[in-house]
Amino acid sequence: MTVTPQQAETAPSPGAEGETVRGLRLRGVSHVYRGGVRDVVSLDPLDLDVVAGEFLVIVGPSGCGKSTLLEILAGLIRPTSGDVFIDDRRVVGPSRDRAVVFQQSTSLYPWLTVRRNVELGLRVRNLPRSERRSRADAELARVGLSEFADQWPHELSGGMQQRCQIARALAVDPPILLLDEPFGALDALTRENLQHSLREIWRETRRTVVMVTHSVEEAVLLGTRVLVMSHRPGRVVDDLRFGFVTLNSTVAEIRSRPDFVETCRTLRSQLLGL
Amino acid sequence: MSKSVATDGLDLPWARRLAGHSDPSRRFRGVGPIVAIALVGGIWSLVAYLQIWSEIILPTPDRVWSALVESVTSEGGRRGLSGHYLWEHVGASLWRIIRGVFWAAAFGAPLGLGLGLFRTFQAVAEPIVGFLRSLPPLGYFSLLIIWFGIDDTSKVWLLFIAAFPPIAIGVAAGVASIQPERVKAALTLGATRRDLVRHTILPSTLPDLLTGLRVAIGFAWTTIVAAETSNGIPGIGGLAWATKKELRSDVAILCVIVIGVVAVLMDLVIRLIERRLLPWRRRS
Numbered sequence: 001m002t003v004t005p006q007q008a009e010t011a012p013s014p015g016a017e018g019e020t021v022r023g024l025r026l027r028g029v030s031h032v033y034r035g036g037v038r039d040v041v042s043l044d045p046l047d048l049d050v051v052a053g054e055f056l057v058i059v060g061p062s063g064c065g066k067s068t069l070l071e072i073l074a075g076l077i078r079p080t081s082g083d084v085f086i087d088d089r090r091v092v093g094p095s096r097d098r099a100v101v102f103q104q105s106t107s108l109y110p111w112l113t114v115r116r117n118v119e120l121g122l123r124v125r126n127l128p129r130s131e132r133r134s135r136a137d138a139e140l141a142r143v144g145l146s147e148f149a150d151q152w153p154h155e156l157s158g159g160m161q162q163r164c165q166i167a168r169a170l171a172v173d174p175p176i177l178l179l180d181e182p183f184g185a186l187d188a189l190t191r192e193n194l195q196h197s198l199r200e201i202w203r204e205t206r207r208t209v210v211m212v213t214h215s216v217e218e219a220v221l222l223g224t225r226v227l228v229m230s231h232r233p234g235r236v237v238d239d240l241r242f243g244f245v246t247l248n249s250t251v252a253e254i255r256s257r258p259d260f261v262e263t264c265r266t267l268r269s270q271l272l273g274l
Numbered sequence: 275m276s277k278s279v280a281t282d283g284l285d286l287p288w289a290r291r292l293a294g295h296s297d298p299s300r301r302f303r304g305v306g307p308i309v310a311i312a313l314v315g316g317i318w319s320l321v322a323y324l325q326i327w328s329e330i331i332l333p334t335p336d337r338v339w340s341a342l343v344e345s346v347t348s349e350g351g352r353r354g355l356s357g358h359y360l361w362e363h364v365g366a367s368l369w370r371i372i373r374g375v376f377w378a379a380a381f382g383a384p385l386g387l388g389l390g391l392f393r394t395f396q397a398v399a400e401p402i403v404g405f406l407r408s409l410p411p412l413g414y415f416s417l418l419i420i421w422f423g424i425d426d427t428s429k430v431w432l433l434f435i436a437a438f439p440p441i442a443i444g445v446a447a448g449v450a451s452i453q454p455e456r457v458k459a460a461l462t463l464g465a466t467r468r469d470l471v472r473h474t475i476l477p478s479t480l481p482d483l484l485t486g487l488r489v490a491i492g493f494a495w496t497t498i499v500a501a502e503t504s505n506g507i508p509g510i511g512g513l514a515w516a517t518k519k520e521l522r523s524d525v526a527i528l529c530v531i532v533i534g535v536v537a538v539l540m541d542l543v544i545r546l547i548e549r550r551l552l553p554w555r556r557r558s
Contacts, residue, residue, distance in 0.1 A: 074462050096464030107455030110554050111477050121463030124473065150552045172463055 010161075024050040024073065024208070028082035031068050041233035042068050045082060048236070052175075055202050055209045055245055057223035059216060061271065065234030066212045070180045073210060075162060076098050086176070091237060096121055099169035103163035103181040108153040114164050115149040116138065121172035139167035142204075145196060159190035163197065170201070179211040183218070196251045203245070216268045220244060221254060228270060238270065333524040338531075341524040355518050355525060358508040364536060366508040370426060371540075374433020378490055381434070382441030383483055387475070389442060390449025392522050400446075405438035409499045415504075424505045429498065436497045437490035444486025448479035481552055486542045495537050510536070 015098045031043035042065040050056050058066045071077040073084060075094040084091040086098075099121065108117050118136040127135075140146050143163040145156075153161055162182055169177055182198075183191045199222055204207055213219055222245050228238035242263070244254050254260050315335065322334040332416065345360035350557025354360060385403070389396045411432055418435075422428040452475065460474045484515075500509035514529035549555075 024329075074458075076458055076461065094461040094464075096462065098462060100458065100462040102453045102455050102458065104453075106453040107459040108461075109477065110475075111458060111480075111552070118472065122459070124460070124463060124465045124469040154554065168459075168463070178462075 008184045013135055022052050022087050024075075024210070025085040026049075026082065027085070029069075029072060029079045029084060030081045031065065031072065031077065032080045038165070043072075043079075043234045046234075046236060050208065050210065054207050054209070055222055056227065057225070058212045058220040058227045058229060059214065059219040059267075059271070060065060060229030060234065061231050062157045063232050064079045064229040065232065067180055069234065070100075070178055070210065070212045072167055073176075074098050074178050076100075096125075097174055098176045098178055099172050099174035099180040101165045101169050101177070101182045105153065105158065105165065105185075108164060108168075110153055113150050113152060114145060114156065114173060117153060117164055118167045118171050118179065125172070131259070135171055136167070140172045142201065143167045144171065157190070158186050159194055162186065166198070166201070166230070170205075174207075175193065176208045176210065178208060179209065181214065183211055184214070185192045191218075192251065198222065199245055216264050217255075220260065220263050220267060221251065226267070240267075281410035296459035330523055333527060337524040338527050341522070341528045345525075345528065356507050356513055358513075360532065362508045363510045363513045364532065367498055367502065368512045368536070370429050370498050370509070371431045371434060371491065374498075375437050375487070375491055375494055376458050377430070377434045378494075379441055379483075379487060382438035382486070382490075383445050385438070386442040386445025386483075386486070387449060387471075387479070390479075392473075396446070403439050403442055406435060407443065411436040412500055415501055419504070429501050429506075432501050433494045433498055437494045438492060440489040441483065442487040443487065444482045445479050448482025449475060451482075452478045481548075481555070484544065484548045484551065488541065488548075491540055491544065492537065495533075495540065499533055 026046055026048040028045045029043065030041070030045040030049065033040040046069070047076050056268075058069060060066050068077060071111070072079050073091075075084075075091050075098065109120065112120065115133070118139055119132045122132040122135060137146065137149065140149055143166050145160060145163050145167060148156060148160060153164060156164065179198075183194050186194065194225075195218060199208075202222070211222065220242055223242055224245055226240045226242060227232045227236050228240070229235065242262075244257075244260055247254060257262050286434055318332075319335050322332050341355070342360070345355045347362075348354065354362070358366075370438075385399070389400055389403070401540075414435070415428070415432055418428040418431050421499075422431055428497065434436070456474055456478060457470070460470050465473065498509075502509035502511030503515045506517065510529060514526060514533070517529070519525040
């Protein structure tokens, strides 16, 4: 089915239940920050195709525009030029077909309990209370927060807050899940824990995921595909495929594999050389 | 000769506290207000019973106590003070406050939302609100009396104009300080404009609304007591003002105490409401 751009804009994301998405297309997407003194090019024109079911990780030094790119995908920032398409629909704004997990847990609502936070996306869809609750509880169970459903977000640890954010995003059953340095503010051990959980979630649901990180290990561990970006202006300098995430081993086992260690070393030196 | 260990470092309780360490001495916590009342009461009694000044300048505590008794009883067809019981005076003042602050909140909160959400509206409306806020309310009271008469209407208007700027400005500041991630989260979960206001902006600004309300009530209370100097009986400010004619310094002191106690109680009520409406703020 072909949809004219006009129709697509007037009907942003029907967000139908179980909606399947074939992929994400970027055509000539660039971004320029209009500064007071001079403009800063944060993202050079970029063409990209993300296939459904892919776990795409964007890795790069700080200031490479990777978070800007993610917010463009989310529809929170408009690209200075170019367009983002989901299948044939042009992205004109944020929508629940691209739920986002943010780095800052300030995105959780402090006046809502953990369960009610997870229900947020379902409340704005006016789902009946019982259905909201059962779906929220299912997602809370998936991320291991069932016991904490009635707590306030500030009573949770940093790692649990990020789990809550993941549950909230998954509760709306988004065809595409976006993560913006979701574990960047966590300590090393908690981070490994959450990487494991995210890996399990992806393996279970095979959802399309786009994640931004500055951790090389995280990128190699989780991505089926890794985009390496250069320092400002952001440019994709490499596009790599990995299969570590699909291996039937534990995260700890993968981390100690020689080929994993070697891959990380190569990628790290490539990033340092940029 | 043995050399002593270094002891020339500063060791002051207040310096330790300012340096971010908890002060171990909690001796005066909680008893502070009691000590303060005892201290002021003691000095007052001492000076009054020594009769340094006449009873008209400084009445004794038991004279003020008699005034309190007089204010809540009737004797030979005389009801309380200035024809009304004490609770009628306080009640009349509070009723004016409630009406004035109610309209101030009903008008100020949406105004604050508008100021916080719309730049063009803010550019025009903020100077007006700021100007009104900077005026001492009694400065425009005469005008309100000319417009609305000498009865309660002009007083409620006075309170309304005095009370809405802090509410509007508080809510506007609350809107401006909403965490951007909260808004981003709502947008990416598919919120409509109505959802955004209802689920994100209103709950985010509720604490600021309550703070604004508290400031407004405090300001309104000081204003109404002053405003009741004209045709303010019944009213606690009117009662206080009337005492000067008969040199009832005992009633004047009684009024001061009642005005102060009511102010403290109103603040307490708002704090209780805050605790009730913002349960997530209670740290465990």
